[in-house]
Amino acid sequence: MRSIKHIHGDKEPHWVGDGFYVKTLFNHLDDDPDFNHRHTDPFLLLDYGQPTNFAPNPNYKTQPHGVGQHPHKGFETVTIAYAGEISHADSAGGYGVIQEGGVQWMTAGRGIMHEEFHSPAFGQRGGPFSMVQLWVNLPSAHKLTEPKYQTLTRADLPIVNLTDNGNEIGKAAIIAGEWQDTTGAASTFTPINMWDIALHSAGSTTLQVPNSHNVMILVQEGTLLINDTPVSAGSLIQFATPTDTDINAANEQPATPVSDSIKLTYPKLSDDEQAPSTVKLLLLSGEPIGEPVAGYGPFVMNTQAELKQTFRDYQMGNFGK
Secondary structure, three states: OOOEEEEEOOOOOEEEOOOEEEEEEEEOOOOOOOOOHHHHOOEEEEEEEEEEEEOOOOOOOOOOOEEEEEEEEOEEEEEEEEEOOEEEEEOOOOEEEEOOOOEEEEEOOOOEEEEEEEOHHHHHHOEEEEEEEEEEEOOHHHOOOOOEEEEEOHHHOOEEEEEEOOEEEEEEEEEEOEEOOEEOOOOOOOOEEEEEEEEOOOEEEEEEEEOOOEEEEEEEEOEEEEOOEEEEOOOEEEEOOOOHHHHHHHHOOOOOOOEEEEEEEEOOOOOOOOOOOOEEEEEEEEOOOOOOOEEEOOEEEOOHHHHHHHHHHHHHOOOOO
């Protein structure tokens, strides 16, 4: 069983623009020796947008809540809409709306300008809003790849049942990676698992993840036990880092892939307790890229020289070319 190293969550929430109230649970620029880019590789940043209620915006057409046009280069952003809707537009003329339960996987690659706002429909009606945004690193060979989008509706995501002794206790939507014989909807540049998990009934189930991966779980809503340890909404569980032996074993590609287990338990309640709402989790696991990271603001490259060139290109009007 992959052991828990630390449970994070003691971060102050902050606003990104005026539309996203988030906790940044990890950031590749942090220099904590026990929790830095080496422990989250290939994931760079995680913004957890806890459920927040927005009143209807009377100026939703002319002043939508969100973030205006800004650049990205050298990585991918993954936005998951748990509640509410997000509209996006880019410098190439692309536009779309991430509906509730949907995912947008944007490859910034060689560079793109984009903006993110509450959708007009959500701005007009208001209500609960909750999202997660991840930054996923690109290896040096693909840093300058052509920008692209993968727009994934809930219907696009393969769903697997989670069981305890044959009884269903939840489901997992496979955004990316592999769950036994089920392949996720998103294409990735490096091996990544991203599973959107919901537990709705008492019981335990076991997840299997490659033992060469860095592994984390975000508790998006609710309370449960992970490896028999109580955790609650807003917690990010950091599992022990894979050892060189684990990575070498995986690279030898045995007939049966080497994996670690993680146990999830939706606790049984006493007769006088009220049943809690569905527990929502996001599992992240990925093969470490293992390359240097040079980042500043919305740019993530491999060297300081590449980073300086990116800024020059941006200032001179050559960004993304």
